[in-house]
Amino acid sequence: MKKSEPLSESYYYILLCLAKGANHGYGIMQMTEELSKGDVKIGSGTMYGATSNMMKKGWIREIVSDGAGFERRRQYQLTDSGRDILRAEIKRLKRMLENAEEV
Amino acid sequence: MANKYKYSFALHSAWNYQNEVEELDKYSENGWQLVKAALFHRKYVKNEKIRYRYQLDFRRIEDKGRYIETFREQGWEYVDSTINGWHYFRKIYDPSLPEEEYEIFTDRESFNAMKKNWARIALVIAIFGGIMALIYGIKLIMVPSVPFLLLFLTFLIEFSVLFRGVLIMRAKESKRKRNRYRDSVLITVFFLTIILGTSSGIFLSGKRPNITVNRIPEANEESVNNERIADFEVKYPDNYFLDLGIESKDPMTFEVVNENGESVYKVTDTSFHEDDIRLNLKKGTYYFSMSCDTYYNLNCNIN
Numbered sequence: 001m002k003k004s005e006p007l008s009e010s011y012y013y014i015l016l017c018l019a020k021g022a023n024h025g026y027g028i029m030q031m032t033e034e035l036s037k038g039d040v041k042i043g044s045g046t047m048y049g050a051t052s053n054m055m056k057k058g059w060i061r062e063i064v065s066d067g068a069g070f071e072r073r074r075q076y077q078l079t080d081s082g083r084d085i086l087r088a089e090i091k092r093l094k095r096m097l098e099n100a101e102e103v
Numbered sequence: 104m105a106n107k108y109k110y111s112f113a114l115h116s117a118w119n120y121q122n123e124v125e126e127l128d129k130y131s132e133n134g135w136q137l138v139k140a141a142l143f144h145r146k147y148v149k150n151e152k153i154r155y156r157y158q159l160d161f162r163r164i165e166d167k168g169r170y171i172e173t174f175r176e177q178g179w180e181y182v183d184s185t186i187n188g189w190h191y192f193r194k195i196y197d198p199s200l201p202e203e204e205y206e207i208f209t210d211r212e213s214f215n216a217m218k219k220n221w222a223r224i225a226l227v228i229a230i231f232g233g234i235m236a237l238i239y240g241i242k243l244i245m246v247p248s249v250p251f252l253l254l255f256l257t258f259l260i261e262f263s264v265l266f267r268g269v270l271i272m273r274a275k276e277s278k279r280k281r282n283r284y285r286d287s288v289l290i291t292v293f294f295l296t297i298i299l300g301t302s303s304g305i306f307l308s309g310k311r312p313n314i315t316v317n318r319i320p321e322a323n324e325e326s327v328n329n330e331r332i333a334d335f336e337v338k339y340p341d342n343y344f345l346d347l348g349i350e351s352k353d354p355m356t357f358e359v360v361n362e363n364g365e366s367v368y369k370v371t372d373t374s375f376h377e378d379d380i381r382l383n384l385k386k387g388t389y390y391f392s393m394s395c396d397t398y399y400n401l402n403c404n405i406n
Contacts, residue, residue: 043208074169
């Protein structure tokens with residue numbers, strides 16, 4: 001695999017929030033805030049741009065739930081290549097942390 | 104009860120679009136709520152019971168449903184879009200919420216991507232203006248005249264203003280000072296200049312005489328003496344350009360004569376071919392005149 005660019009904070013958190021299963025934009029936003037204890041926020045413009053881009057790259061896909069009684073709602077799901085990207089990024093971040101501890 | 108409406112016509116430059124956001128917030132504070140946003144005007148309805156905060160986004164939307172939903176999820180109501188791709192959102196204002204609740208871009212990457220999006224489209228239009236300025240610049244050097252000067256200047260202004268905008272929008276940091284009041288005036292002047300410049304350029308080039316005369320020899324043609332062969336009208340003083348071709352056995356005299364009977368251009372020759380002869384003509388009526396003893400062949404055009 002080609003060495004990829006580091007992910008932006010928003011991209012990273014969106015992928016991370018989808019790691020355990022599909023979620024909608026608002027869920028991603030809330031989960032990001034919880035995980036980062038309010039340090040990272042994903043505004044609507046940032047969210048739309050990031051999800052559009054990652055769908056184009058094939059890292060995530062859109063699924064529309066239309067179960068009875070529920071509001072028709074769009075959710076995002078991680079693809080296999082999205083999972084690979086996330087794993088590679090986590091590895092990179094771990095290495096950077098380990099390096100920091102060594103110094 | 105009839106709704107009370109209000110319109111505003113202020114233009115804003117894309118690179119100072121935050122001025123527009125502030126203006127919309129101000130309108131909302133004063134009880135005027137945006138209902139429609141277009142390129143040149145906006146429409147508001149009176150409602151003092153509510154106060155909104157606005158945000159603008161620029162992009163080409165592939166999936167409008169998903170787009171609007173992504174914003175709605177965080178309390179943003181979609182209001183309207185302009186034809187060139189600016190989208191207007193608003194959120195009910197709650198003074199207890201932190202200021203960042205009213206931001207739609209929460210990282211520099213996405214904010215820069217939005218600005219670059221605009222810059223990419225504007226660059227295409229700027230380059231088009233640049234090419235047109237170049238074309239009319241070359242024409243102006245070859246055949247200097249008022250319509251070409253107007254079109255050249257108009258496209259040059261279009262190019263410079265938009266290109267400057269592109270550079271501003273592509274700049275990573277935007278710590279520039281925004282000129283809150285002058286921007287709107289400058290952009291209005293810019294648009295008027297573009298509209299007036301191109302329309303008057305096209306209008307004036309349509310007002311130029313475009314007279315073509317082709318005389319081919321006929322058998323035993325009688326000699327002609329100062330024959331008035333075509334009239335034309337000059338509607339505004341400028342350089343006009345004459346293409347002239349003469350072939351004749353005996354010397355032929357060709358003249359351009361003004362309404363006082365004075366010759367403004369004269370040539371006597373048996374063989375003469377020249378294009379774009381520059382004549383500086385005043386407003387008035389003119390005619391072509393020719394004299395020749397024998398067989399002749401004449402082509403001329405003025406515009």
